[in-house]
Amino acid sequence: MKKSAAVLLGCVLVAGCGSGTTADTGGKVVININGQPPQTQAFDRKVFDEDVAEFEKENQNIDLVPHEGFMDPKTFSAKLAGGQLEDVFYVYFTDPASLIARKQAADLTDYVKDVPHYGEIKQELKDVFTVDGKVYGLPTANYTMGLLYSRTNFTKAGLDPNKPPQTWDEVRAAAKKLKDAGVTGFAEYSKSNQGGWHFTTWMKSVGGDIARKDGDTFKADFNNAKGLEVLRRLKEMRWDDGSMGEKQLLEIGDVQNMMGAGQLGMYLAAPDNVAAIVNQFKGKYDDYGLAAIPGQQGTLLGGEGYMIHPKATPEKIKAGLKWIQWKYLNPDRLETNLQKYKDRGQPVGLPIPPIADVWTGEPRKKQEELKGKYATMPVENFQAYVDGSEKTRGSLEPPQAQQVYAILDNVVQATLTNSGADHAQLLKDAETKVNAVLAQVK
Numbered sequence: 305m306k307k308s309a310a311v312l313l314g315c316v317l318v319a320g321c322g323s324g325t326t327a328d329t330g331g332k333v334v335i336n337i338n339g340q341p342p343q344t345q346a347f348d349r350k351v352f353d354e355d356v357a358e359f360e361k362e363n364q365n366i367d368l369v370p371h372e373g374f375m376d377p378k379t380f381s382a383k384l385a386g387g388q389l390e391d392v393f394y395v396y397f398t399d400p401a402s403l404i405a406r407k408q409a410a411d412l413t414d415y416v417k418d419v420p421h422y423g424e425i426k427q428e429l430k431d432v433f434t435v436d437g438k439v440y441g442l443p444t445a446n447y448t449m450g451l452l453y454s455r456t457n458f459t460k461a462g463l464d465p466n467k468p469p470q471t472w473d474e475v476r477a478a479a480k481k482l483k484d485a486g487v488t489g490f491a492e493y494s495k496s497n498q499g500g501w502h503f504t505t506w507m508k509s510v511g512g513d514i515a516r517k518d519g520d521t522f523k524a525d526f527n528n529a530k531g532l533e534v535l536r537r538l539k540e541m542r543w544d545d546g547s548m549g550e551k552q553l554l555e556i557g558d559v560q561n562m563m564g565a566g567q568l569g570m571y572l573a574a575p576d577n578v579a580a581i582v583n584q585f586k587g588k589y590d591d592y593g594l595a596a597i598p599g600q601q602g603t604l605l606g607g608e609g610y611m612i613h614p615k616a617t618p619e620k621i622k623a624g625l626k627w628i629q630w631k632y633l634n635p636d637r638l639e640t641n642l643q644k645y646k647d648r649g650q651p652v653g654l655p656i657p658p659i660a661d662v663w664t665g666e667p668r669k670k671q672e673e674l675k676g677k678y679a680t681m682p683v684e685n686f687q688a689y690v691d692g693s694e695k696t697r698g699s700l701e702p703p704q705a706q707q708v709y710a711i712l713d714n715v716v717q718a719t720l721t722n723s724g725a726d727h728a729q730l731l732k733d734a735e736t737k738v739n740a741v742l743a744q745v746k
Contacts, residue, residue, distance in 0.1 A: 332367040333623045336390040339610070340370040347650065355631055362630075366623045374608075375399060384408055384614075391616050392624040397432050397607045398701055400441055404433075409440045409611040415621055416442070419629050424665045428697060433609060442625070444632035445660040446607030448698040449505045450689040451475070451595040452573040454487075454563060458593075461485035461569070468595035468688055472510070472537050475570065475598050479547035482569035489547035491559045491571045492538065492720065498555050499716035500709025501701075504604055505572055506534040508699060511601035514712075515702040515742055522703050522742040526712075527735040535719050535727040543723045552720045561585050563592075572597070574606070575654045575689065582651070589651070589681035596692020605698025632660070635667040642678040653679035655690055703745040711737045 341348035356368050374394045380403075383389040395403065403409045416422050416439050422430075425443060433441035455465035461481040469475040479489025493502050503526075504514050512530030515522045542548040560577060562568040564585025575594060581587040597603040610628045612621055630637075641658040645651075652675065655661045659675050672690070676683055702708050715734050718725045 332365055333619045334367045334369060335392060335620050335623050335627070336369045336371060337392040337624070337627060338371045338373055338390045339392075339394045340372045342372055347648065351644070359627060359630055363623075363626065366626070368627060381406075381408070389613055391613045391620050392610055392627060393613070395441065395609055395611055397443075397446070397605065397609070398705060400433050400609070400611065401435070401703075403611065404435050404440050408614055410614050410616050410621055411438055412440060412442075412612065412621065412625065413438045415618075415625055418622075419625055419633075421629070421633060421635060421663075421667060424667050425633070425662050426664055428605065428699075429607065429609075429662055432607075432700065433611070441609050441611035442628050442633065443607055443609040443662055444628065445609075445657055446605060446662060446698075447574040447576065447656070448597070448603045448605050448661075448693050448696065449572050449574055450597050450603070450692065451570055452563070452577055453570040453593050453595065454566070454568060454591060455593045455685065456566065456591045457482055457485065457487050457569045460487070465593055468593055469570075469598055470596070470600070472598045476537070476541055476545065476547070479541055479569060480545050483545065483547040487567055487569055488549040488562065489545075489569045490541055491548060491554060491562060491568055492716065493555050493559065494716040494720055495553050495713060496555045497706055497709035497713060500712030501604075501705075502572055503534065503712045503716050504701065504709070505597070506537075507531065508602035508604055509597045509599045510534060511599075513602075513699070513702075514708060515738070522745050524735040524738040524742065526738075527731040531731045532727055535715070535725075535730070538716070538719050539723075539725075539727070542720050548720070553717065563587065566591075575656050575686065578654055578686070579651055579656065589653075590685070592685060594686040594689040596689055596696060600692060600696045603693075603696050603698050605700055633662070635663070635670055638671055638674050639678075642674055646678050646680060651680050653681040653683040654686060655693075661690075661693060702742075704741045707741045708738050711741070 340352050343349055352370070356370055360366065360368060371390055375396055377399065380389070400409070419442070429443035429446055432443060433439060451468060453468055458465040461484065463478055463481055469478050475490065482489035493499050507513055507526055507530055510530050510533055512528070513525050516525040559568065559571050560581050563571070564581045564587040578589065578592050578594060581592065582589055612624045616624065642652055645658055659671060663671055711734050715730045718730055719727065
């Protein structure tokens, strides 16, 4: 995304975007930050800019220079080498490991002890930014995959919408009843790398995974009984029961459209899908429920956070961490933020920002109470997901995820389009290809 002329000029005047020099003006520590939403996202942009102004008012020794945009792994190293990387920069959960290995982020270990509420952030999220006991960033939001379902179609099929399926056997049984009631019982993605992405989620749900660490390298870890179980379950619903419908080679937009149109019973999804169905496909919050991942042996974890320029001075590190905590990890601002979202007509109640699912202990308890107080939707519809996320450990995507997912797409596609597909051969062939991709990981 292109920065505004004012922001580019700010880069020049403020000793470069993340040069690591102190560059104080008038006694202020100047830090460049990214994560500013584009102007096309009017509400989010307004909130971000208001927060910058409020933070600077409360911390008059810090000057924030915001930049549009988030993380682009393809340009990151060039920005860093060219002195254009911001002091505080956004990352997806898939990024930190490689950035830390290449020494492209500051060591924050001696500083995080002074970050308020750091000890109450979920450990598995902090682990994303921790290597050999050293801390290199802060998680600010996350999601795990669950089971999104139509409460309306559950009722139509004689199912209890307040008791969603908890196991894959229960999912299959519910899908059959939904099919008999005239809707597609269960849908699954299988193209545009999304089939591989969801295959990964299935594997984690049954206690498996896609890749394992083998010494200094990674190896494929799905050509086994767990992988065969996943494909068997897909085959049973698709071919034995006919509960997945005839139309296949679906991707996320197709499935969201089916759900919004009242044609679908269930699919795997993160909480943000509910808002997308309502906003883009004319659904209603009352019509949907979100449950924990079936089986609850594991689930796919994703999210985002912030790291700091590897050459940042101690002053910049302290200022940067202060901004990250104040903006994204601040239980003291929860009620103010929720009131703002509700007053401005934004949905409140789903476990998505401003209700970031990162907390344990008292902050989590406080957040849940306030979410109920300010909710604009029936939060009880999504409580099974919230409760389940407490019991189900999430884990990250595999290395080289998109390349791996493209290979696994073929496995899911063949299973859903060919009733006689040889599952063992599909997994064996995919294993060979995925191992070649994983061999590139350093």
